[in-house]
Amino acid sequence: MSLLRQRIMDSAMRFFTEKGYYATSIQDIANDCAIAKGSLYKIFPSKDDLLIEVLGERLLLLREQTERIINDTQYSPKDRFVKETLLQLEFIAEYKLNFRSEHDLPTLENGGKLNAFAAGLKTRLTKYYADCIVRAYGPEAEPYKWDFVVILVGTMKQYMTFGYFVNSHFDLDKISNYIADRMDEVAAGVLAKKPEPLFDSSAIEHFFGISEDEPESSPEKLRIDLVQHLETAIHELPVPMTRKAELLDAVGIIKEQFALEDFKPVLVRALLEFLSNQHELASYVGQLERVLACEKRKA
Known part of the structure; x- marks a missing residue:
């Protein structure tokens, strides 16, 4: 970049x-x-x-931090839950996305790319919270995970909302531990009494478009999807056919590189730089650069 x-x-x-x-x-x-x-x-x-x-970019960093917590064997399930909750609270505090005025950030009614991004973000975060619940409380929590998600997200949002509007600077470490303790109590009560869940997977799938069988997007899949978006965008550009051919050739070489087990990052970056000169493609190029940077940090 x-x-x-x-x-x-x-x-x-x-x-x-x-x-x-x-x-x-x-x-x-x-x-x-x-x-x-x-x-x-x-x-x-x-x-x-x-x-x-x-x-x-911030969400990619959040994902990388989360994966480090999940894969760290020194943490207990409770420790992971506390640390993952802390990451989410830090994200909310950083952007104030959940408790500013409803009209302060673009809404889904605005349509276009922002609509698709916001809808995808809500879907990914909802699925992530459900996975987080099952990691913390085991497979027995599976039937109740969506009820737990509602409680968890509502609790995080309201604590942060209260702090924002009364201009109070909460200790996020303290809040994350407190919320985790309250979720422990909720989970213990629900799993002991085993009531009928209020939300089932079919309702959540219908509302968010979440598929229970859909795997989490891998960096490889993200790369493939972004390259496809690039190709589609190039075909729609109001530029001469010779320019489209040049841009499509660059994307074709990138696809060939990504198909290799050990592709050449220097070549890919040079081609992305070439593509970014066409300003309509800059957003897709930036997303690809972030995915590659995330993969490099993991390696």
């Missing part, structure tokens, strides 16, 4: 957090980065694209 691109994203993250999405203008970010607004638009075609990039 170029230094300018990263500087723009860092500036946007700060402004979105401090002022809110709608109160932040592209001019604010351009001034902060000491560049012309037109130069920023060459990298990010819209403010929506910029928001998607900022949140996408």
Whole structure:
């Protein structure tokens, strides 16, 4: 990722957090980065694209941190649950996404790429919370996991909402331990009495579009999906056919590299840099760069 691109994203993250999405203008970010607004638009075609990039990068980091906790054998199931809860609280506190004004961030009614991103984010997070519950309380919690998710998410949101509106700075470590203790009590009571669940998988699948059998997206699948999006976007570009052919050739070489067990990162990065010069593709290129960076950190 170029230094300018990263500087723009860092500036946007700060402004979105401090002022809110709608109160932040592209001019604010351009001034902060000491560049012309037109130069920023060459990298990010819209403010929506910029928001998607900022949140996408943060979510990849969140996923990487979560995987480290899950794979650390020194932690007990309770320790993991506390630490995963803490990560979620830190994310909420950082972006205030769950307790700002309902109109402060774009909503699903806005449509377009932001609609798809927001819907996908809600689906992934809901499924993640369910997996987190089963990891903490074992397979016996499986029939009740969606009820537990409602309680967990509602509890996290309300504690953070209260702290935000009364301007109180809570100790997030303390809150995560407190919430985990309360969830222990809820789980113990439910698993002892075994009531009929209020939410079953079919209802959740229908509402969120979640498939119980759908595996978690792997970096390889993310790469494949993003390359397909790139190809589709190139075909729709209002550019001469010779330019489309050049861009599609670059994507074709990237696909060939990704098919190799040990592809050449330097070549892929050079091709992505070439593709990013077509500003309509910058968002997809940025997402691919983040996926590759995440894979590199894991290795």
